[in-house]
Amino acid sequence: MSKRSAVPPPVTAVLDASSRWLPARMGEVEERLRVEIRDHGEQLGEDAASTLAAGGKRLRPMLVLLCGGEAGGESAVRAATAIELVHMATLVHDDVLDQAPLRRGHPTVAATSGRARAIATGDLLLSRAFALLARAGDARSVALLAEAAVSLARGELAQRQDAFDTGISEARYLDRCRLKTATLFECAVTLGRDDEELRRFGARVGLAFQLLDDVLDVTGPPERTGKARGTDLLDGTVTLPLILAAERDPGLLTIDLQGLDPEGAEQVCERIAATGALETVRARALDLVAEGKRKLAAVGFDGEGRRLLELVADGMVQRYS
Amino acid sequence: MSKRSAVPPPVTAVLDASSRWLPARMGEVEERLRVEIRDHGEQLGEDAASTLAAGGKRLRPMLVLLCGGEAGGESAVRAATAIELVHMATLVHDDVLDQAPLRRGHPTVAATSGRARAIATGDLLLSRAFALLARAGDARSVALLAEAAVSLARGELAQRQDAFDTGISEARYLDRCRLKTATLFECAVTLGRDDEELRRFGARVGLAFQLLDDVLDVTGPPERTGKARGTDLLDGTVTLPLILAAERDPGLLTIDLQGLDPEGAEQVCERIAATGALETVRARALDLVAEGKRKLAAVGFDGEGRRLLELVADGMVQRYS
Numbered sequence: 001m002s003k004r005s006a007v008p009p010p011v012t013a014v015l016d017a018s019s020r021w022l023p024a025r026m027g028e029v030e031e032r033l034r035v036e037i038r039d040h041g042e043q044l045g046e047d048a049a050s051t052l053a054a055g056g057k058r059l060r061p062m063l064v065l066l067c068g069g070e071a072g073g074e075s076a077v078r079a080a081t082a083i084e085l086v087h088m089a090t091l092v093h094d095d096v097l098d099q100a101p102l103r104r105g106h107p108t109v110a111a112t113s114g115r116a117r118a119i120a121t122g123d124l125l126l127s128r129a130f131a132l133l134a135r136a137g138d139a140r141s142v143a144l145l146a147e148a149a150v151s152l153a154r155g156e157l158a159q160r161q162d163a164f165d166t167g168i169s170e171a172r173y174l175d176r177c178r179l180k181t182a183t184l185f186e187c188a189v190t191l192g193r194d195d196e197e198l199r200r201f202g203a204r205v206g207l208a209f210q211l212l213d214d215v216l217d218v219t220g221p222p223e224r225t226g227k228a229r230g231t232d233l234l235d236g237t238v239t240l241p242l243i244l245a246a247e248r249d250p251g252l253l254t255i256d257l258q259g260l261d262p263e264g265a266e267q268v269c270e271r272i273a274a275t276g277a278l279e280t281v282r283a284r285a286l287d288l289v290a291e292g293k294r295k296l297a298a299v300g301f302d303g304e305g306r307r308l309l310e311l312v313a314d315g316m317v318q319r320y321s
Numbered sequence: 322m323s324k325r326s327a328v329p330p331p332v333t334a335v336l337d338a339s340s341r342w343l344p345a346r347m348g349e350v351e352e353r354l355r356v357e358i359r360d361h362g363e364q365l366g367e368d369a370a371s372t373l374a375a376g377g378k379r380l381r382p383m384l385v386l387l388c389g390g391e392a393g394g395e396s397a398v399r400a401a402t403a404i405e406l407v408h409m410a411t412l413v414h415d416d417v418l419d420q421a422p423l424r425r426g427h428p429t430v431a432a433t434s435g436r437a438r439a440i441a442t443g444d445l446l447l448s449r450a451f452a453l454l455a456r457a458g459d460a461r462s463v464a465l466l467a468e469a470a471v472s473l474a475r476g477e478l479a480q481r482q483d484a485f486d487t488g489i490s491e492a493r494y495l496d497r498c499r500l501k502t503a504t505l506f507e508c509a510v511t512l513g514r515d516d517e518e519l520r521r522f523g524a525r526v527g528l529a530f531q532l533l534d535d536v537l538d539v540t541g542p543p544e545r546t547g548k549a550r551g552t553d554l555l556d557g558t559v560t561l562p563l564i565l566a567a568e569r570d571p572g573l574l575t576i577d578l579q580g581l582d583p584e585g586a587e588q589v590c591e592r593i594a595a596t597g598a599l600e601t602v603r604a605r606a607l608d609l610v611a612e613g614k615r616k617l618a619a620v621g622f623d624g625e626g627r628r629l630l631e632l633v634a635d636g637m638v639q640r641y642s
Contacts, residue, residue, distance in 0.1 A: 089444075090444075093440050093444060096436070114481070115417075115436075116477075116481045117478060117481050117482075119414050119417060119440060119477075120414075120474045120477035120481065121478070122440075123410075123411075123414060123443075123444075123447065123473070123477070124471060124474035124475065126444065126448070126470075127447070127470035127473075127474055128467075128471055130451045130463060130466075130470075131467035131468050131470075133463075134455075134460050134461075134463035134464035137460045137461075138460065139455050139458045139460040142451060142454075142455035142460065142463050143452065143455035143458075146448050146449075146451040146452035146455050147452050149447075149452075150449055150452055152448075153441045153442070153444040153445035153448055154445065156437075156440075156441035156444070157441045157442070157445070160435075160437045160438050160441065161438075
């Protein structure tokens with residue numbers, strides 16, 4: 001089994017900057033994830049453990065804990081664990097859909113254990129998330145997380161419906177991003193603390209996260225992203241970089257995505273980059289993060305709470321700069 | 322879109338025999354299922370609606386309602402809807418795994434809309450189930466259903482782990498049946514009413530249900546079962562009919578299931594049937610149902626409640642006789 005990769009820089013920055021309670025709680029979340037994933041007998045242990053081992057940024061759990069604050073205690077740790085389990089479930093299922101061999105540079109469950117086991121593993125992670133919250137009698141958190149999981153699935157369905165359609169609008173793309181990504185960030189902050197402005201913060205940084213993820217798919221490099229350049233194009237997923245690039249280079253609209261091979265996808269990536277669209281998308285993402293951070297002013301965090309949330313938001317951007 | 326198939330005989334028998342509240346509540350469950358499945362925009366409507374339309378026996382919702390009794394009211398209707406959504410989710414995902422073209426004689430979501438949409442549709446149905454219960458603040462039901470969903474996924478994983486192994490033990494097979502099938506029946510009765518003896522009833526009729534399902538896979542005929550004879554064999558799923566048949570005809574142990582084609586699978590089915598193993602499995606299932614029915618005596622249902630539950634249990638057997 002592969003070793004868990006090192007905690008990535010943005011998270012490290014937040015942990016370093018925080019007072020003692022946050023690193024300890026993040027450690028508890030890791031331990032909980034380990035228990036939730038291992039405690040099953042069956043072969044699952046290895047599959048799911050390798051997903052877990054692949055690490056990831058743990059951004060959603062960190063947002064739950066930061067928004068819940070030190071007083072969030074056990075209930076925040078539980079919610080943080082549950083939201084990461086849901087996130088993991090979607091990654092495991094996405095990898096079946098995309099037939100991805102690698103995720104974060106590690107082999108996917110689908111690649112190592114086959115499609116069948118990957119589907120069941122995703123179902124198990126999803127069910128465990130709800131079981132964990134429900135056992136503690138936390139119906140509010142189950143409701144928030146289940147609605148977010150509904151959004152994730154709807155987003156996936158919308159993306160499949162749009163597949164290979166180079167004519168989709170920016171508005172449609174943004175809707176999909178909200179369903180697929182932003183909602184889960186919004187859910188994370190709300191699991192920590194229920195506040196309208198905080199939700200807006202979560203929605204904005206979540207949307208920024210997806211925009212930057214889509215930029216990264218075009219820029220690569222694979223050694224850093226853990227997947228080939230143009231993977232979205234090969235899957236038929238039209239994202240904002242292509243939508244904006246096609247406004248400047250309309251020939252891009254006529255490319256037959258279904259006939260694309262990896263080399264062709266790289267060439268389309270170059271062509272998108274040549275339009276300057278990537279800078280535009282990055283600037284939009286930065287605006288969203290800045291806007292999100294301004295929302296925090298109204299929430300009434302203490303100095304440290306707000307500073308750490310800002311660090312998380314900045315970290316999302318830095319990892320792509 | 323295909324029309325919903327007629328309600329199958331065992332369910333009809335129970336509805337006919339019941340006083341007025343049960344048919345009305347079952348109707349409410351159908352209506353709820355329709356709302357939960359349609360209310361999404363996106364392409365999902367059609368996929369999921371066709372799954373819904375394929376009908377099914379609605380045995381699990383009926384068990385929830387019967388065990389909850391007339392006083393179960395709205396809360397029982399909600400739980401009945403949720404458990405059927407979970408059941409549907411597993412069917413949709415199973416069809417991806419098994420690459421099944423038909424389910425109950427209707428094209429599967431996987432066949433009509435592809436693997437990608439089928440995985441997302443299953444995730445959506447599963448998440449909707451928990452969202453429905455959690456919105457109503459019913460943490461107890463979420464906990465029961467989530468633990469059952471965990472069992473389903475573990476059962477699926479165990480089955481994949483055992484695939485193509487003709488040497489698996491009866492005990493292992495029975496464990497898998499409990500995880501994959503019996504637990505959800507146990508959950509259904511418990512959602513209706515929390516009682517130790519009632520749980521035992523649910524576990525036994527659930528196990529009987531799976532045993533008879535496995536017999537049916539060997540006997541066919543496809544026009545009745547909606548799938549080819551020997552589908553389990555082709556998937557590498559070794560079930561009790563084969564395990565018992567091999568005790569009488571040890572040559573069966575040496576068959577290479579991975580090299581089997583549909584014609585070969587039919588021949589193995591004949592060979593299993595020739596050993597008389599099917600009668601043995603059927604007799605075991607009947608014993609389980611009888612044992613389950615005896616457990617009801619201790620639960621303290623009114624006359625009608627108990628009689629209807631017995632009818633459901635008997636109906637499970639009759640559908641295969």
